[in-house]
Amino acid sequence: MLNTILGSLSSGVTVSASSYESIATVTVGSGGSASVSFTSIPADYTHLQVRGILRSTRALSQAGVLFRLNSDTGSNYSFHALLGNGSGAFANGSANQTYINMGELPAGSASSGIFGAFVIDILDYKDTNKYKTVRLLTGQDRNGAGEISFLSGNWRNTNAITSITIKEDISNMAEYSSFALYGIKGA
């Protein structure tokens, strides 16, 4: 394989393949897990990307999932979303929240084997002069139902991001849910 090639992230950002590195991966085991965390994230990169698949165990067809940065549970987050549910397109947003919304993903009442997918881009994650802005592309299709969401989120904190926690809102994430954290180096 090539050592240096030009690719394009989900965001459309052009990137040299040699600067895109795997940092850590978590796959939820049997019994599920309420949350997944990446901790001690090194400051070796310019941007971060989290990719994966996810399903909730909650007894609904779909359920909300959220994430936090540096374990901050204060009301320091805001987010906006464009979403389509197959019938219409909508926008929503919320300020002074204790998390960033990841949208709705398949849950326990959905047909077995159906997982949602997501890509989270966290830009300039170690820049201590800026609040942190993230963007997410999240989707789930359940063959006749589902939702595609394009979201932005803001964490009003200038600290470098050293941890990311993804959490099912009130229940667990199902077995086989998988999360991979990547770092993207700058020039």
Place this chain on the structure above:
Amino acid sequence: MTSTYEMIAKTTLGSAQATVSFSTISGSYTDLVLISNVDVTSAGASINIRFNSDTGSNYSYTTMYGNGTSALSTRGSNVTSSYIAGFVAPNTAIETVIITNIQNYSNTTTNKTFLSRANRASANNSPGAEALVGLWRNTAAITSITLAADSGNIDTGSTFTLYGIKAE
């Protein structure tokens, strides 16, 4: 830590073709990313995707798009292939850029969900920005991808590049 974003294959069409395929995809990666820069020979055609040559009614999708005036959302259920982009232009000067993320493509436990974003600037009001989620109801590892226009052909000069992303 190692570089994990690798090009697997690239195709540039020298002539209009009904389909474009990537076959014998190895299971060495965690995700696939397919970048398509495409136009079609039939106005308003969509670009559709199939996996492992499955022509059964095992696909579905939910899409959201903006056409310069309105934001809309539609879906397809129990279809024989899934959109990855709709309303592609028959104009080599106005390519549609499509980025398709196929997550956890090689696991044999889950159905396969993929995310697509398509963008096109156009002189008319056809959809210019689109986000889509698709589902293939099959737990097999994806070993081949076939793309086709739902009418006419994929046009000369269209490019398709398949990347693999490997998680450690």
